[in-house]
Amino acid sequence: MAQTAARQVTRAWGILVLLTLLSLAASHSGLAGVMVNGLILAAAFAKGRWMLMDFLKLRGVPPGWRGLFLCWLGLVTVIPWASAALPLLRG
Numbered sequence: 878m879a880q881t882a883a884r885q886v887t888r889a890w891g892i893l894v895l896l897t898l899l900s901l902a903a904s905h906s907g908l909a910g911v912m913v914n915g916l917i918l919a920a921a922f923a924k925g926r927w928m929l930m931d932f933l934k935l936r937g938v939p940p941g942w943r944g945l946f947l948c949w950l951g952l953v954t955v956i957p958w959a960s961a962a963l964p965l966l967r968g
Contacts, residue, residue, distance in 0.1 A: 889931040896920040911962045922954040 900920045903913050929935045929950065935943050 886931065889927050893924050893927055896924045911958070911965060914961055915958050918954045918958050922950060925950045925954070 897920075900917045903916050903920075906913070926947065929943075929946050935946060
C-alpha cells in the first residue's frame with residue numbers, strides 16, 4: 878500500500894515537472910498572443926489542481942470544499958487570460 882502511494886506521488890511530481898517544462902517551452906518559443914498565454918495558464922491550472930488534490934489531500938474532503946478551491950483556482954487562471962483577450966475581441 879505504501880509503495881502505491883509513493884508511486885502516485887512520484888507520478889504527480891513527474892507530471893508537474895512536465896507541465897512546468899511545457900510552460901517554459903511555450904514562453905520561450907518566441908510566439909506571443911492569447912493562445913500561448915492560454916496554454917501557459919492551462920498548464921498552471923493543471924499544476925494547481927494536482928497540488929490541491931494530491932499534495933494538499935483534497936480528494937478526501939467534502940465536495941463543497943473541493944469545488945470552492947477549484948473555482949478559486951479557475952478564477953485565478955481565467956481572469957488574467959480574459960483580461961489579455963478582451964482587447965482583441967473589441968477589435
